Amino acid sequence: RAKREGGDLYRFFEPAMDQRLMERRAMERDLRAAIERNELYLVYQPQFDTMTGELVGQEALLRWCHPERGIVPPADFVPLAEESGFILPLGLWALERACTEAASWPVPCRVAVNLSPAQFRQPDLIAVITAILERSGLPPQRLKMEVTEGLLISDTERALTLLHALKEKGIFLSLDDFGTGYSSLSYLRRFPFDELKIDQSFVGGLGRDLGSAAIIEAVLALSRSLGLSVVAEGVETEEQMRMLRDWKCPRVQGFLLGRPVRSDELFSTATWVRTPAELQLQALHPRQ
Ligand code: C2E
Ligand code: MG
Ligand code: MG
Ligand code: MG
Numbered sequence: 006r007a008k009r010e011g012g013d014l015y016r017f018f019e020p021a022m023d024q025r026l027m028e029r030r031a032m033e034r035d036l037r038a039a040i041e042r043n044e045l046y047l048v049y050q051p052q053f054d055t056m057t058g059e060l061v062g063q064e065a066l067l068r069w070c071h072p073e074r075g076i077v078p079p080a081d082f083v084p085l086a087e088e089s090g091f092i093l094p095l096g097l098w099a100l101e102r103a104c105t106e107a108a109s110w111p112v113p114c115r116v117a118v119n120l121s122p123a124q125f126r127q128p129d130l131i132a133v134i135t136a137i138l139e140r141s142g143l144p145p146q147r148l149k150m151e152v153t154e155g156l157l158i159s160d161t162e163r164a165l166t167l168l169h170a171l172k173e174k175g176i177f178l179s180l181d182d183f184g185t186g187y188s189s190l191s192y193l194r195r196f197p198f199d200e201l202k203i204d205q206s207f208v209g210g211l212g213r214d215l216g217s218a219a220i221i222e223a224v225l226a227l228s229r230s231l232g233l234s235v236v237a238e239g240v241e242t243e244e245q246m247r248m249l250r251d252w253k254c255p256r257v258q259g260f261l262l263g264r265p266v267r268s269d270e271l272f273s274t275a276t277w278v279r280t281p282a283e284l285q286l287q288a289l290h291p292r293q
Pocket of ligand 2: 064181258
């Protein structure tokens with residue numbers, strides 16, 4: 006088509022496409038080597054109970070420190086890993102690392118691990134997760150798995166079976182990025198989730214547009230009647246925090262309350278428990 010539209014155009018952008026493809030291949034190759042080269046690590050972001058201020062969880066987020074590119078955000082390499090199939094070993098690496106690190110924390114909060122829909126196609130997923138939990142010594146009750154709506158739509162029956170199996174093990178199930186996918190509200194009733202995470206785009210809209218506020222209030226009312234917990238993610242301002250607390254949103258996560266940091270920085274420093282955000286949270290909810 007390009008050729009018909011202008012003879013030179015074709016020759017003009019072909020090398021650019023080549024370039025991009027080669028970049029991708031290089032990234033893929035580097036990513037496959039990244040685990041052994043020790044370039045991957047996890048950072049953890051706290052999740053708090055809005056009413057008590059208690060730390061209820063830490064979400065594990067993948068980071069890749071590339072020797073030339075520096076820190077590559079997961080949005081740039083997780084999709085690549087999903088397309089190449091490398092997400093299976095990568096996802097298991099993250100799970101094992103998260104469980105092992107969480108097992109050594111002084112506070113027995115949950116560790117939340119993101120699971121790619123592609124990982125649900127792994128035939129022995131439940132057995133592998135069981136083995137990882139046993140090796141790490143982390144009780145299944147302390148593991149939370151975050152999955153996105155895409156999983157529920159692509160292979161509904163398999164997703165149902167696997168999620169029930171995880172739930173039976175005692176693993177806590179969270180539906181991530183809620184509101185951004187195409188799943189219907191009936192999914193919430195059919196699937197054994199314990200919690201849903203309101204996507205940060207809605208939280209970001211608080212105080213800016215009425216639509217976001219309306220959606221958050223509706224989701225909170227719905228989850229209350231379904232007996233689900235809720236995490237609002239991406240809380241950045243005190244105003245957002247105040248609104249969420251007024252609406253009795255049970256849990257919050259975001260830069261206001263804590264940025265993701267490495268496991269060894271989580272509890273070792275006294276600074277963590279005394280971040281300004283933590284003090285703010287306490288001030289908002291003085292304990293009686
Ligand atoms: P997610 O699971 O929805 O994670 C939340 C993202 O929001 C994280 O980005 C986090 O750093 C960011 N975030 C948290 N609080 C705030 C805030 O107050 N403001 C803003 N603007 N952002 C905030 P991150 O670490 O870049 O991860 C992006 C996505 O990459 C994750 O979205 C998740 O889908 C994926 N991901 C990360 N780690 C893993 C992993 O181990 N496995 C899989 N399959 N996916 C992962
Ligand atoms: Mg998540
Ligand atoms: Mg999310
Ligand atoms: Mg997200």
